[in-house]
Amino acid sequence: MPVEPVHLTNVGFAFGDGALRRPVLRELDLTVAAGEVVLLTGPSGSGKTTLLTLIGALRAMQSGSCMVLGQELLGASQAARVALRRRIGFIFQNHNLLGFLTAAQNVAMSLELHPDFGDDAARFAEAERMLGRVGMTEFASVVPAKLSGGQRQRVAIARALVAGPGLILADEPTAALDRQSGRDVVELMRDLAKRSGMPILLVTHDPRILDVADRVVKMEDGRVVG
Amino acid sequence: MSPFLPVRLAWRQLRAERARLFSAIAGVMFACVLVFMQLGFRSALFDSATALPQALQGELFLVHPLTTALFRPESFPRVRAYQTLAVPEVALAVPIYMMQSIWRNPVNGSHRAIQLIGFDTEAGAVSFPGLTELIPALKRPYTIAFDWKSRPEFGPVAAMIAANGPLHVQIGNRDVEIVGTVALGASFGADGNAVMSETNFRRLASKRDPSNIDLVALRLRPGADPIAAQRALTALLPGDVKVVTHDQLVAWERNYWETATPIGFIFAFGSLMGLIVGMVIVYQILFADIASHLAEYATLKAMGFSPGYLRLVVMGASAILAGLGFIPGILASAGLYDVVAKATLLPLRMDATRGAMVLALIFGMCAFAGLLAMRKLRDADPADMF
Numbered sequence: 001m002p003v004e005p006v007h008l009t010n011v012g013f014a015f016g017d018g019a020l021r022r023p024v025l026r027e028l029d030l031t032v033a034a035g036e037v038v039l040l041t042g043p044s045g046s047g048k049t050t051l052l053t054l055i056g057a058l059r060a061m062q063s064g065s066c067m068v069l070g071q072e073l074l075g076a077s078q079a080a081r082v083a084l085r086r087r088i089g090f091i092f093q094n095h096n097l098l099g100f101l102t103a104a105q106n107v108a109m110s111l112e113l114h115p116d117f118g119d120d121a122a123r124f125a126e127a128e129r130m131l132g133r134v135g136m137t138e139f140a141s142v143v144p145a146k147l148s149g150g151q152r153q154r155v156a157i158a159r160a161l162v163a164g165p166g167l168i169l170a171d172e173p174t175a176a177l178d179r180q181s182g183r184d185v186v187e188l189m190r191d192l193a194k195r196s197g198m199p200i201l202l203v204t205h206d207p208r209i210l211d212v213a214d215r216v217v218k219m220e221d222g223r224v225v226g
Numbered sequence: 227m228s229p230f231l232p233v234r235l236a237w238r239q240l241r242a243e244r245a246r247l248f249s250a251i252a253g254v255m256f257a258c259v260l261v262f263m264q265l266g267f268r269s270a271l272f273d274s275a276t277a278l279p280q281a282l283q284g285e286l287f288l289v290h291p292l293t294t295a296l297f298r299p300e301s302f303p304r305v306r307a308y309q310t311l312a313v314p315e316v317a318l319a320v321p322i323y324m325m326q327s328i329w330r331n332p333v334n335g336s337h338r339a340i341q342l343i344g345f346d347t348e349a350g351a352v353s354f355p356g357l358t359e360l361i362p363a364l365k366r367p368y369t370i371a372f373d374w375k376s377r378p379e380f381g382p383v384a385a386m387i388a389a390n391g392p393l394h395v396q397i398g399n400r401d402v403e404i405v406g407t408v409a410l411g412a413s414f415g416a417d418g419n420a421v422m423s424e425t426n427f428r429r430l431a432s433k434r435d436p437s438n439i440d441l442v443a444l445r446l447r448p449g450a451d452p453i454a455a456q457r458a459l460t461a462l463l464p465g466d467v468k469v470v471t472h473d474q475l476v477a478w479e480r481n482y483w484e485t486a487t488p489i490g491f492i493f494a495f496g497s498l499m500g501l502i503v504g505m506v507i508v509y510q511i512l513f514a515d516i517a518s519h520l521a522e523y524a525t526l527k528a529m530g531f532s533p534g535y536l537r538l539v540v541m542g543a544s545a546i547l548a549g550l551g552f553i554p555g556i557l558a559s560a561g562l563y564d565v566v567a568k569a570t571l572l573p574l575r576m577d578a579t580r581g582a583m584v585l586a587l588i589f590g591m592c593a594f595a596g597l598l599a600m601r602k603l604r605d606a607d608p609a610d611m612f
């Protein structure tokens with residue numbers, strides 16, 4: 001049994017059926033080691049997002065083996081996939097914060113999924129502490145609409161990390177940000193993850209942030225090319 | 227899973243969009259008021275339709291078997307009343323005449339059908355509230371007692387009598403004197419009533435054969451068994467009369483309105499329409515709420531919230547809307563009951579049983595809307611989030 005948080009062997013995936021069937025991933029192998037920050041790059045349409053949704057248990061596997069945090073995802077039940085998602089921190093291109101909740105309420109939502117965490121007050125206190133770690137203490141009771149893009153993405157990072165996930169998946173988290181705040185957000189993400197030993201798999205187009213990675217993986221046409 | 231957290235999330239989501247929240251509450255309230263009014267009218271109808279049989283004293287009654295309702299009775303020979311005296315339990319037999327006639331409003335001259343009820347007022351065997359004091363006056367020719375609970379279209383009779391004493395009006399083109407008022411109650415079958423002595427009824431119903439009567443009230447000797455007497459009378463009397471107890475007479479009248487008329491169905495249908503309209507409104511609101519928050523719901527799915535949690539959010543929203551719409555709904559309905567009761571003199575009032583029933587219907591309506599809207603959750607695909 002592999003000890004790596006992410007271990008993919010010979011993964012294949014295709015959209016559509018019959019004549020419309022379009023393979024997107026072919027014979028793909030990928031490993032992310034514990035505490036490793038891996039950047040995934042490659043041209044648009046090469047299958048990076050699809051791969052991330054498979055690893056994140058957001059899509060059902062078709063062929064190959066995909067072990068994530070000890071869970072085999074090929075043929076995994078809906079319940080097993082939902083359970084695995086709770087152990088993964090997602091950071092999306094758009095912040096996807098709930099517009100009707102404050103920053104702290106958004107972050108506390110993540111903790112609702114972990115009943116052993118405690119009551120509402122404990123969740124809220126932890127959410128505020130996490131907002132402090134992303135430098136957002138004074139925005140705890142502000143709704144997302146009143147925050148800047150970079151601030152929203154910081155709240156999203158706090159939400160993804162607050163429950164101490166075993167893996168962080170991020171898809172172009174800097175795409176909606178300007179150069180400087182994009183850089184800040186990725187460095188923040190990396191520093192927080194490094195401190196608690198969480199591995200990160202981050203998809204990006206942005207060549208300016210490649211240096212934050214331990215390793216860069218390039219994809220082309222559904223395959224890892226180096 | 228405790229429903230507290232998903233319901234709280236539902237509330238926070240509803241609260242964030244005031245305009246949508248208020249239109250949903252207004253929709254539920256509207257359905258609530260509609261159902262309350264329909265059920266209120268229905269029960270008022272059945273209560274008021276039986277006002278006359280309820281008010282009649284007597285342990286047993288004779289009616290023609292073909293009588294469908296007391297506002298249009300089939301008549302039968304008066305001699306049947308006397309024949310009952312052959313049964314030892316019967317102490318008194320009171321023949322009652324009933325007829326619809328035309329009343330002329332003493333203020334504006336407009337015409338209206340009125341139910342005339344004539345019987346031996348002096349015997350005291352049958353009475354209505356307020357009648358006893360009027361018995362001596364009702365002996366005079368062409369005198370009547372007017373039912374002050376008649377609909378207002380009959381004119382402000384009670385007020386006019388209170389101000390000026392006995393009042394002259396026209397019934398069936400005859401001049402009659404109102405010597406006072408009694409309490410009986412308007413019903414869907416009779417807008418108003420006038421009570422008079424047997425002799426005066428014959429004077430007003432000169433075209434009618436006085437040997438035909440419409441109803442007989444029987445008073446039994448103290449301690450007599452009404453069921454045994456009913457059996458003896460049924461054996462004795464020919465088939466043109468039926469012997470019924472007081473409860474059976476009331477049930478007979480009620481049954482007519484419930485089954486032989488579409489009225490019961492109409493109110494049930496009206497209630498159903500109210501619920502459907504309310505359901506559609508709540509469904510639209512919940513559906514729009516989910517549709518406009520699809521990204522949020524998909525994010526929650528990606529974070530690992532179970533489908534059950536998200537369903538509880540939707541059901542929580544529907545329960546909140548039910549509760550928030552019901553409270554103003556029942557208050558508005560209680561107010562409307564008062565207004566309508568004053569305008570129609572129908573016995574409309576709010577009671578706990580009906581309140582609980584409508585509460586259950588409204589929650590059911592919202593739950594159904596929630597179940598329908600929930601299907602939209604499937605469109606929230608976490609794989610589309612990246």
Ligand SMILES: Nc1ncnc2c1ncn2[C@@H]1O[C@H](COP(=O)(O)OP(=O)(O)O)[C@@H](O)[C@H]1O
Binds near residue numbers: 016024043050
């Ligand atoms: N839901 C989908 N249905 C059909 N085709 C899709 C879907 N999502 C992505 N694709 C296709 O799969 C290919 C890979 O897409 P994607 O994984 O988003 O690539 P990337 O993230 O590298 O740009 C693209 O050609 C895209 O058009």
Ligand SMILES: [Mg+2]
Binds near residue numbers: 049050612
């Ligand atoms: Mg992509």
